[in-house]
Amino acid sequence: MSDKDTATLLKEVSAELVRVSDDFTKKAEAAMTEVKNAGKLADETKATVDEMATKQTELVGVVEALKVQLGEVEQRSVRRPGGGSDRTKSVGAQLIADEAKLKGFSASLQGGQRLNIAISDIQNALLSSGVAEGVVEPQRLPGIDVMPKQRLFIRDLIAPGRTGSPAIFWVQQTGFVNNAAVVPEGTKKPESTISFATKITPVATIAHLFKASKQILDDFAQLQSTVDAEMRYGLKYAEEQEILFGDGTGVHLEGIVPQAQAFDPAFTVEFQTPIDDLRLAMLQSQLARLPADGFVMHFIDWAKIELTKNQVGDYVLANPLRLAGPTLWGLPIVPTEVPEFQGEFLTGPFKTGAQLFDREDANVVISTENNDDFEKNMITVRCEERAALAVKRPEGFITGPFSS
Known part of the structure; x- marks a missing residue:
């Protein structure tokens, strides 16, 4: 027509x-x-x-x-x-x-x-015909779907500090014999003794590297920021493990758990539960004249405590209808996901008994001059920090297994 x-x-x-x-x-x-x-x-x-x-x-x-x-x-x-x-x-x-x-x-x-x-x-x-491949682009979702991360809180418990030296030199009081007493006039006064010891805590370096194509980071700005964030998180995760479990050998930090005292309650109670264990551990810290200000335990152990019920089936601590921060006996709970720590706990005077000194804050540096990066148009991303941990009062920290 x-x-x-x-x-x-x-x-x-x-x-x-x-x-x-x-x-x-x-x-x-x-x-x-x-x-x-x-x-x-x-x-x-x-x-x-x-x-x-x-x-x-x-x-x-x-x-x-x-x-x-x-x-x-x-x-x-x-x-x-x-x-x-x-x-x-x-x-x-x-x-x-x-x-x-x-x-x-x-x-x-x-x-x-x-x-x-x-x-x-x-x-x-x-139906369209003769359309070249790639003309109809797939839908791109915004952002990058990153992996889930553990929440890191250990540093928040510990007193912060700064240093400009490669090591921390500090003096610790190790003993005090108190002989003070009432004495009659004209007699010799009793003598007390105070003992001190010098401590040297070296600054440790925590670092890791990441290889990437120069083009992909230049062309995809969000990827660069994601790499930055992921590397900083990886660094802080390693830092938390060192603060808790560093054995002090070689270049490792001397962590809190290896220096802490074994859980040795002053008494026991009938049908003792993990809730009782934590209160008795607080007492042990108090008897060492270093009151505890927090608990560290595995996520699973904290969930078990929250789900504790009495004989009629009511929750002892938790209220499913109310949101509340994780606390017990008035102290904050800091959960961790380290598998080796499941079934155990740590408590003590984190603010007064330990201090973390930052020598160099976490930083990310990009270089094209590592190995053959320049020839291959690659880059090396380095993330590192330097810090020292001084556990000044290890006798105030208590660790041990939960009662079954």
């Missing part, structure tokens, strides 16, 4: 639509009058109104399809002067292209006929 025939047919169908709409309006008004007078609508009148409504809907669809066809023709004439056929046709274009079917439908508008289009024709109209 030519463009001229399409325009003519559009004009004819539009005129027919106007006529049908007018007839439908008049019939609808008559139906309303009939309902008002008779109280109901006759079946014959209802069938006529439904038929006219169906015709009007069909005509609207044909008019819209014709408009789409004319719009496509105009666009093709602008893009490709001189004509040419499309490789694929829209549903509206296929409708107009079937000239015999469309003319038959137009001629029989009064007969209530419908125009049918095969599903295969519609599918072909919706």
Whole structure:
């Protein structure tokens, strides 16, 4: 069908639509009058109104399809002067292209006929052909899905400090014999003794490296910030393990747990539970004149304590309907996920009994001059820190296994 025939047919169908709409309006008004007078609508009148409504809907669809066809023709004439056929046709274009079917439908508008289009024709109209790979890009989700991380709180318990030296030299009081007493006038006064010892705590370096392509970090800024954050987290994770479990050999920090006192309660209670263990450990610290200010334990052990119930099934500590920070006996709980620490606990005077001295804060440095990085256009990302841990009062820290 030519463009001229399409325009003519559009004009004819539009005129027919106007006529049908007018007839439908008049019939609808008559139906309303009939309902008002008779109280109901006759079946014959209802069938006529439904038929006219169906015709009007069909005509609207044909008019819209014709408009789409004319719009496509105009666009093709602008893009490709001189004509040419499309490789694929829209549903509206296929409708107009079937000239015999469309003319038959137009001629029989009064007969209530419908125009049918095969599903295969519609599918072909919706499929693109000859599209090069990569033209339709996949949807990219924002951000980077990073791995879950353990919360790190041990440093928050310990007193902070700074140093500008490669080692910490400090003096520790190791003993005090108190012989103070009431004495008569003119007699020799009793003598007390105070013992001191010197301590040297070296500054340790905690570090790790990461290799990456220079192009990927230059082209993907978020990846660079993610690498920065991940490396800093890895450094702090290693730092926490050293603070807790460093054995002091070689360049390791001398951690708190290896220096802590074994749990030796002053007394025991009947049906002793982990909750009792922690209170007795607090007492042991108090008897050492160094009151505890926190607990460290595994996530699993803390969950078991929270789920402790009494004989009637009520929770002893937890309230599932209320959010509260992890505390017990008035002290904060610092959970850890170190497998070796499951079933054990640590308590003590973290603020007064230990101090972490930062010599060099955690920092990230990028270099292209490591090994053959320059030749391969690679970079080396280094993250490191330097710190020293001084456990000044190890007798105040108590560690041991929970009661089963």
